[in-house]
Amino acid sequence: GEDVEQSLFLSVREGDSSVINCTYTDSSSTYLYWYKQEPGAGLQLLTYIFSNMDMKQDQRLTVLLNKKDKHLSLRIADTQTGDSAIYFCAETSYGGSQGNLIFGKGTKLSVKP
């Protein structure tokens, strides 16, 4: 079945850029998402990208998609301590009978002051 892989941990210094990477196996993925989960909270949709795009920028967030390599990344510029959270990559396929999301296991981002 489909799978989404992420590294489990990332540590950066405040003010640096963070890059969280994700790979997926479903070649029919059409929509890819990044979610943020802060401690004790639900998942917050940060951004998404359609598979016919290779980049999307939204303020401090830049999403890059390499469809050939099935690789998605999330870059957070000028990382702040408030960005410390778990970040989940997720994908879904257009026309899929389920329409549910396949999630990675999450990358825990720690931002050191």
Added chain:
Amino acid sequence: DADVTQTPRNRITKTGKRIMLECSQTKGHDRMYWYRQDPGLGLRLIYYSFDVKDINKGEISDGYSVSRQAQAKFSLSLESAIPNQTALYFCATSDLYIGQFFGPGTRLTVL
């Protein structure tokens, strides 16, 4: 007001008890989902519903049942709770493919 609400937020129960977790949404979405989250395992889909008359099993539906009482309400039941159902449970809603929107979660502990 929150768009997706879950009750209760925390619950401690004993093995063998019946538990119901409730989810309500004001987003007007047709699609609703129940996930569980375990440390190191990410989110796994339990059940999903595309409309009031449509209920589908997800990846890990054994030991769970659901009811879609209305477009806005989707409840998850554990008929006879067991300790390995201790987890964080999330309800989500979506409008086709533009992402899913999650509730705040219910932390369930089965002793």
